[in-house]
Amino acid sequence: xxxxxxxxxxxxxxxxxxxxxxxxxxxxxxxxxxxxxxxxxxxxxxxxxxxxxxxxxxxxxxxxxxxxxxxxxxxxxxxxxxxxxxxxxxxxxxxxxxxxxxxxxxxxxxxxxxxxxxxxxxxxxxxxxxxxxxxxxxxxxxxxxxxxxxxxxxxxxxxxxxxxxxxxxxxxxxxxxxxxxxxxxxxxxxxxxxxxxxxxxxxxxxxxxxxxxxxxxxxxxxxxxx
Numbered sequence: 001x002x003x004x005x006x007x008x009x010x011x012x013x014x015x016x017x018x019x020x021x022x023x024x025x026x027x028x029x030x031x032x033x034x035x036x037x038x039x040x041x042x043x044x045x046x047x048x049x050x051x052x053x054x055x056x057x058x059x060x061x062x063x064x065x066x067x068x069x070x071x072x073x074x075x076x077x078x079x080x081x082x083x084x085x086x087x088x089x090x091x092x093x094x095x096x097x098x099x100x101x102x103x104x105x106x107x108x109x110x111x112x113x114x115x116x117x118x119x120x121x122x123x124x125x126x127x128x129x130x131x132x133x134x135x136x137x138x139x140x141x142x143x144x145x146x147x148x149x150x151x152x153x154x155x156x157x158x159x160x161x162x163x164x165x166x167x168x169x170x171x172x173x174x175x176x177x178x179x180x181x182x183x184x185x186x187x188x189x190x191x192x193x194x195x196x197x198x199x200x201x202x203x204x205x206x207x208x209x210x211x212x213x214x215x216x217x218x219x220x221x222x223x224x225x226x
Contacts, residue, residue: 003034006059007196011068011189013038013046014061016198019176023051023060034060050076050143055163057201058085058181068189075186076143082185085138086200087124087148088178088208089157090171093134096125099151103144110164111146113154120144122151131215133160133172135208148179161207174207 004016017023017034025033039046046062047069063069075081104117121141128135134157140147146165152158153165159179160172170177180200188194200208 003037004198006198007194009188009191011064012061012072013042013064014059014184014196016201017052017057017060018201019055019057019203022054024048035062038062049073052181053146053149053177053179055161055177056179056181057176057204059184059196059198060181061184061186061196071189072186079141080187082183083140083143083181084183085140085148086127086178086180086182086204087136087138087152088130088160088211089134089136089152090160090162090166091132091134091157092129093124093126093136093155093157098123099155101151101154103147103150105145109145111144111150113150118142118144120147120151122148130208130211133211149177160211172211174211176203176207178204178207180204 006016007014021034022031023034025036035046035048046064047066049061049063049069049072052058052060063072099122101113101120102115102117103111103120104114106112119142123139123141124136126134127137138148149159149162149165158166158171159177161174161177162171163169183197185193185195
């Protein structure tokens with residue numbers, strides 16, 4: 001599945017990344033990353049502003065020049081960017097909530113909640129209760145590695161399709177990680193409050209529809225306290 005351009009101007013480029021693509025170059029260099037492919041196609045270097053996991057889909061934002069990179073990176077660092085995600089987690093949460101738990105790396109790229117970690121805040125709102133799952137609208141105030149995945153795993157609600165944080169993989173038996181970077185709102189040069197949005201891809205919606213068909217979602221109420 002190819003990259004899809006969501007927004008571009010003389011300063012920034014935003015694309016929709018499919019599941020399975022890495023945003024930055026890997027250690028062995030055998031796989032072309034998203035930033036390498038786009039830089040090659042654009043004919044000039046692109047600057048990475050943020051990234052999402054290989055297993056996730058959705059928006060990734062790049063700067064076309066160093067000044068824009070500094071401007072956007074500062075907004076991400078100071079939490080002045082809105083980042084919204086569509087996420088389906090295993091089990092039914094008690095409702096809306098905020099997860100405020102520090103996260104740190106434990107080795108081999110695995111992250112976890114730990115008091116010695118960096119501050120991490122995740123806000124979530126229930127979109128739909130599904131059979132044995134909850135569809136959430138998630139906003140991350142901070143941007144730690146694997147933040148959404150680690151935070152919901154810490155609540156006993158790992159992300160559906162998870163292959164790293166959980167007890168049985170893939171969680172829920174779904175074919176992909178049900179985590180999609182849906183929207184970014186930031187102040188781009190000359191465009192304050194720029195909204196970039198991309199709906200979930202077909203493989204995400206197909207997995208959610210399959211979960212819906214596994215039971216009657218209309219009769220489900222929250223049964224697990226988050």
